[in-house]
Amino acid sequence: MVGRGDLTNAEWGRLEPLLPPGGMRGGRWSEHRKVINGVLFRVRTGVPWRDLPERFGPWETVYKRHRRWSADGTWELLLTRVQAAENAAGRIDWDVSVDSTTTRAHQHSAGARVAAPPAVAPQKGPQRGANPGDPALKSLSVRLAEVVRQECLGRSRGGFTTKIHLSADGRCRPLSLILTPGQQGDSPQFESVLKKISVPCIGPGRPRTRPDSVSADKAYSSRNNRAYLRRRKIPHTIPEPKDQRANRRRRGSAGGRPTGFDKQRYKKRNVVERAINRLKNFRAVATRYDKRAYVYLGTVTLAALIIWLRS
Structure with missing residues (x-):
């Protein structure tokens, strides 16, 4: 019996041939379908791992499988294989x-451990509280900031945030995903997001990236x-802000030619907004509960994989 939100028989039939065989150290995996449904239940509802229903088996097994497949890129590999099958059938709108989009990080997601500061010889004389110039405190604060940056946690007035940068095809399905701290801008990640688009070919040929x-x-707009985009000969539609347009006109011929803009093509840009809306229907994506960035990226990738399977 298929539970609410679980993989249907048709979806499982598409996913099962793509799964990795075997297990750890030559052993056997626990039943793939039951464990994946357990991970999917948590991604869909956002419940703590320990509160998973018993029908999915031990919660440790489900959590460790998700963490392992997030670390070794299995979720991303499954996503690219499903994309390759869709591309071979001509069902990707390029x-x-x-x-x-920015997601709020729950307070439990900020608990990644930091290495203990090195031992410092005690100072002579009376000690009255912490000294702001203490090397141990400075090194600890630097390590804390580094861990926050590495785990893609950005500080804001409301707490920690994480930003998901993505590209979507014309059918509202994510093609590539990148995580950054929430306060980072969109434009610097544009090239990285497009470079991560890579849909393999079934058979001979290079992956499609353009x-x-x-x-x-x-x-x-920059x-x-x-x-x-011009180097890669990719037609593009990006509106030019008023300040950039005024600056270009003020510089005269040195400002370059006006940028082209296709209003009809730009009307289709809402597909990426709809793809974001689909991703945030998964509660563990809309609110980040994972401490490690690679685990949260695996959570978002699984949500994208389900979107592709159900499109």
Whole structure:
């Protein structure tokens, strides 16, 4: 009996041939379908791992499988294989759109451990509280900031945030995903998001990495981004902000030619907004509960994989 939100028989039939065989150290995996449904239940509902229903088996097994497949890239490999099958059937619309969304990180996601500071010889004389210039405190604060950055946690007035940068095809399905701290801008990640698009070919041939066209909002309008798209000969539709347009006109011939803008093509940019809405229907994506960035990326990738399976 298939539970609510579990993989259907048709979805499992598409996913089962793509799963890795065997297990750890020559042993056997626990039943793939039951464990994946357990991970999917947690991603869909956002419940703590220990509160998984008993029908999925021991929660440790489900959690460790998700963590392991997030670390070794198995979730990402499954996503690319499903994309390859869709591309071979001609069901990918290569009019790609790029955007980002910020997710609030739960307080439990900020608990990654930090190495203990090195031992410092005690100072002579009376000690009255912590000294702000203490090397141990400084080194600890530096390590804390580094861990926060590595785990893609950005500070804001409301707490920690993480930003998901993504590209989506014309059918509202994520093609590539990147995580950064929440306060980082969109434009610097534009090139990285497009470079991560890689849909393998079934049979001989290189993976497809070049969209037919790219659309993005004016936050991505920059000379570097437009030059990158021109080098790759990718048609693009990115509106030019008023200040950039005024600056170009003020410089005269040195400001370059006006940027092209296709209003009809730009109307399709909402597909990436709809893809974000689909991702955030999964509660563990809309709110980050995972401490480690690679585990959260695995959570988002699994949500994207389910979107592709159910599209």
